[in-house]
Amino acid sequence: MKRRTLLKHLVTTFPSIALASHLKAADLLLNGESELISNGPFEPTWGSLSAYQTPDWFRNAKFGIWAHWGPQCQPEFGDWYAREMYMEGSAQYKYHVSKYGHPSRFGFKDVINEWKAEAWNPEELLALYKKAGAKYFMALANHHDNFDLYNSKYQSKWNSTKIGPKQDLIAGWKKAAAKNGMRFGVSVHAAHTWS
Secondary structure: OOHHHHHHHHHHHOOOOOHHHHHHHHHHHHHOOOOOOOOOOOOOOHHHHOOOOOOHHHHHHOOEEEEOOOHHHOOOOOOOHHHHOOOOOOHHHHHHHHHOOOOOOOOHHHHHHHOOOOOOOHHHHHHHHHHOOOOEEEEEEEOOOOOEOOOOOOOOOOEOOOOOOOOOHHHHHHHHHHHOOOEEEEEEOHHHHHO
């Protein structure tokens, strides 16, 4: 049985098990090892999460910038490119075939290898964002293509330090945010990776 199928089976067969148990089981199945999930102030329930209080710094910041920037930007043809380029008849598929050739011969891994990020200058960008009034900055750490934009222990070969730009983009963004006195955060879009 494939790991994904087994995980779906566990989740649907044992719905009464706490979410933390599902996550621990998923981690064990996918990574071959179990990592402890840190204890925190919340339980995996909506009721528990409803007690969350927005931090004052965020409530008072008023303006921040988020960079949704990763290898899906290389073709310059829309979001979800890594998925849609394989869907025959879609606009991204037609574009991909005309620009690169058939996806079976030039796939998304090849798009990533073309993405070098050679003009990326996070310090210059964050200085500009700060000048515009931004108080915080968020960067994309992982898109639905499941490609990590940092030196990832989970994706040791499938990350931006090994292929594509061969740089730790999240570390670069974080350093530039700190230099400019801005709060820093990341977003992970891996929820769609499963489907």
